[in-house]
Amino acid sequence: MPASRRAPTAALFGAVLALALAGCADTPRPPPTPAVATPAVAQRAPALDWSLVPPLPVLDPQQQRGHDVAVQRCSGCHTVGLDEGGAEEGPAFYKLARRYSPIALERRFAEVSAHGFDRMPAIPFTASEADDLVAYVNTLQGN
Numbered sequence: 001m002p003a004s005r006r007a008p009t010a011a012l013f014g015a016v017l018a019l020a021l022a023g024c025a026d027t028p029r030p031p032p033t034p035a036v037a038t039p040a041v042a043q044r045a046p047a048l049d050w051s052l053v054p055p056l057p058v059l060d061p062q063q064q065r066g067h068d069v070a071v072q073r074c075s076g077c078h079t080v081g082l083d084e085g086g087a088e089e090g091p092a093f094y095k096l097a098r099r100y101s102p103i104a105l106e107r108r109f110a111e112v113s114a115h116g117f118d119r120m121p122a123i124p125f126t127a128s129e130a131d132d133l134v135a136y137v138n139t140l141q142g143n
Contacts, residue, residue: 059139066136069129077120082140090120097140105134 059067070080070093079086080093091099100108108117109130116122125133 059136062132062135063139064136065129066132066134069125069133070136073123073125093137094140097137102134102138105137106130109133 067080070078074080074090074093075087077087077089078091078093079088082094084092086092096105096108109125111117112120112123113125113130114122
């Protein structure tokens with residue numbers, strides 16, 4: 001671009017920029033947010049009632065081993081805790097606890113261990129691990 005054309009373009013750009021910045025100077029700024037919540041802010045936040053949250057089950061050693069097996073080998077496809085989050089491929093373990101009796105769970109785990117079930121591949125585990133899994137899943141009943 002020739003120097004004679006650059007000068008008016010630069011002047012026009014400078015004038016537009018000056019007008020834009022002058023408009024910003026007239027805009028009032030919001031008051032600073034206090035670092036500590038004021039009583040008015042604290043009153044707006046709803047208080048959590050933790051008494052309504054059921055306690056987590058206290059696991060005995062067998063149930064803890066079952067939980068550990070579930071986390072290591074099942075959590076890729078199943079939600080193994082009490083929450084709704086996590087894997088969504090298979091049913092959540094707390095739903096299995098509601099659906100099956102302990103004897104039915106033992107049979108189901110034996111079937112899964114031997115040759116899988118539906119879309120689920122065979123996942124070999126020992127009889128002791130199956131007992132531990134049943135013990136853990138039974139802690140989820142009623143939740």
